Amino acid sequence: MHKTRFFSFLFLVLICFSTNSYPQKKTLQKNEIEKLIKEAVENWKINDYEKSLKQSRIALKQAIEINDNYLISYSYNTIGLNFDDLIMLDKALIFYHKALYYGDKTDNSLLKAKIHNNLGNTYFFYKKEYQKGINHYQKSLEYS
Numbered sequence: 001m002h003k004t005r006f007f008s009f010l011f012l013v014l015i016c017f018s019t020n021s022y023p024q025k026k027t028l029q030k031n032e033i034e035k036l037i038k039e040a041v042e043n044w045k046i047n048d049y050e051k052s053l054k055q056s057r058i059a060l061k062q063a064i065e066i067n068d069n070y071l072i073s074y075s076y077n078t079i080g081l082n083f084d085d086l087i088m089l090d091k092a093l094i095f096y097h098k099a100l101y102y103g104d105k106t107d108n109s110l111l112k113a114k115i116h117n118n119l120g121n122t123y124f125f126y127k128k129e130y131q132k133g134i135n136h137y138q139k140s141l142e143y144s
Contacts, residue, residue, distance in 0.1 A: 030066065049086055089126050
């Protein structure tokens with residue numbers, strides 16, 4: 001009888017303390033997420049695609065958590081840039097279109113212009129879909 005009580009007590013104590021021993025992941029603030037994306041862009045510029053993609057995906061997850069369309073769009077665009085440079089064009093286009101979807105929900109014309117320009121570059125130079133590329137270039141100029 002004492003063994004059963006002892007193990008029951010031990011079991012309860014372990015459960016109580018085990019929930020506190022795992023750190024809770026904190027949600028980043030908007031400025032911290034933007035800083036993370038800017039670091040990802042800097043890593044993209046020096047061709048450190050692995051690090052840039054990791055940072056961009058963390059930023060994307062955090063931006064989704066706080067429901068910030070600008071940061072979500074900025075993250076998707078940065079991921080697209082990485083895949084574009086890695087000549088993974090279909091993936092790049094998917095992420096650019098996601099960036100545009102969220103970018104269109106913002107009032108940030110510069111962001112929309114950059115995304116349309118990236119889409120224009122990918123369609124025009126890599127996919128050889130010249131008319132699609134030109135259409136995106138024209139939209140980019142409209143936002144500039």
